[in-house]
Amino acid sequence: MEDFLGSLGPLLASTIRFATPLVFAALGGLFSERSGVVNIGLEGLMLISAFTGVVGAWYSGNAFVGLGFGLAAGLIFALIHALMCITFEADQIISGTAIILLALGGTGFLMVEIFGSGGTSPRVPGFKEIPIPLLSDIPLFGPALFSQSLLVYLMYALIPITWFVVYRTPFGLRLRATGEVPEAVDTAGVSVTRMRYFGVALSGILAAFGGVYLSMGLLSAFSEGMTGGRGFIALAALIFGRWNPIGAAGAALLFGFAQAVTVRAPQDVVPNEFLQMIPYVLTIVALVAFAGRAVAPAAIGKPYRKE
Amino acid sequence: MTEERREPREGGSGIGGALRDAGATLLFPVIAILISFAIGAVIVLLTGNNPVTAFAALLRGAFGSPTAIGRTLLNATPLIFTGLAVAVAFRAGLFNIGGEGQFFIGAITAAGLGVALGSLGFLAIPIVLAACLLTGFLWGAIPGLLKARFGAHEVITTIMLNYIAINLAYYLALNPLRTEGLVPGTDTIDIAARIPAIGLGLGRANFGLFIALLAALVAYLLLWRTRRGFEIRAVGLSPGAAGYAGMSIGLNTVLALAIGGAFAALGGAVEVMGVYGKMTVPFVTNLGFTGIGVALLGRNHPVGVVLGALLLGALASGAQEMQFATDVPLQLANVLVAVILLLVTATKLVELIIGKRARALVAGTRLERGLGS
Structure with missing residues (x-):
């Protein structure tokens, strides 16, 4: 029992950490999809921001400058998606896929240009944990919920x-x-055009918070392809949560929990590769269980033309 | 009817009409490619290099010598398969992003079975390829079933299945199929049971290219010369009308994704049996994703897929030479592909350039659906 409680705290804490980028991205996706624009590019927006955040922090030595860089990049690339889908009437899913490929290719290209080689960037100053006085002293939940970085607290606030x-x-x-x-x-x-631009722009900024948290909160470096499908898991959380912020955040927490369990599970019992599959399998299970009943915004995916 | 007119075979009358249709079909990709290279030139300038030198090196690396051409063909081969995987599903109105995972399923099947049947020599090749078609078909059917039965959107399920397939393949390569060796991975397939190189000074380009071309032909015949193919395309063009005509949307959904999976898996098999002879961990990645660009560039037509694969294959091999001749990182090729993909369905952009005709040309290249429905 002692052991169980002892491991529950850290498990809860890492659930929150893994859920944070998912919540940011899911809330971002919510703004975009509620306005009628599918944004499967969330994955790419997170990746680009995770990278530019690290670049900003590396040049300035300051995590907040990095965050600014990351947010700007997330916004710019979201606006590219908006320009393509809303103004040029490109297919939204294809444009989103292109954003992901652009993120993969662009960060790979710039890793070589800026840091001299691909793979993983040098370490940069990240966002440190800031325990909230009193709240962080609550047994079990205190350290897990209130001994986190600033971005996690921002995530709590953003849900309501x-x-x-x-x-x-x-x-x-x-x-x-x-x-x-x-x-x-x-x-x-x-x-309609303006509202959709707003929606997509917000999705870029929010996904960027998620990306920056990934590279500068969860870790202190960028590594290529580090988003590992989180943008898609966030989209699934959005569907699972029926395009509602509370529901989406709840679903993101569940997926975060799955990742936390994966990381903490004993490696000698189940092969690592199977542990790695858990979050993805769970995402499919959640989709299967809820997709049929979830109703997407009616005009989603369709370009709007004034008659 | 206007939709069907775009297909070269069913288009305007005579050679003139067919050429006009082909020209119109190529317009979107050509505009996308030109803009993408213009952006590429700016990026090269920003890195402090001369775009003319860089693009000359790119061209040389792609077509400058028999070895270069061989490398382009080698790169294009798996992309034809993964491009077909996307194109067939797209014709049914489905977006298959699962090519990456399906490719891995084929690759690990080929590596495992190829080693086991190595003593059969040349005879092992068709057996292994058939087995890969089957595993790819079954793996591809999963998102189809999830969509048809539960309404789970294939974009998300195929992506999730990619991660699951890659982990599954790596597990098999590192555990039951693992061999002692410097590079972690499976044992090497007996040379007699591998797909031979073409020769002719084309480097490592192998007969897998012809299997790919055959696959494209089969995809064409299947989609345009069989009843099943007609149903798949009908479901893609108008699910409502297809359903009303008595066609099963669910069955065609499953089949389109499963057939796509079979093509991608065949690509993984050919890559293992023609190039590497085994599956290493990590194995080549991103060929599945690049297949999306190939399919869209090729307007989801098998002939277009072959051309798209050749173009992106050339881009990949040219990029190596470009990195060698200048100091522009070869990853620039990936950026160019992404920009092409970004622009290739941009209706209004093409409209700005050529006028209202653009709208009639875009049908069949887009899905017009959201997620979760």
């Missing part, structure tokens, strides 16, 4: 904020309407 913005503000109403009945939004005098 996103919920409030989406369901309780005029902006949120317009955003949701744009994803469901763009014609009505247009008739009401609100620009």
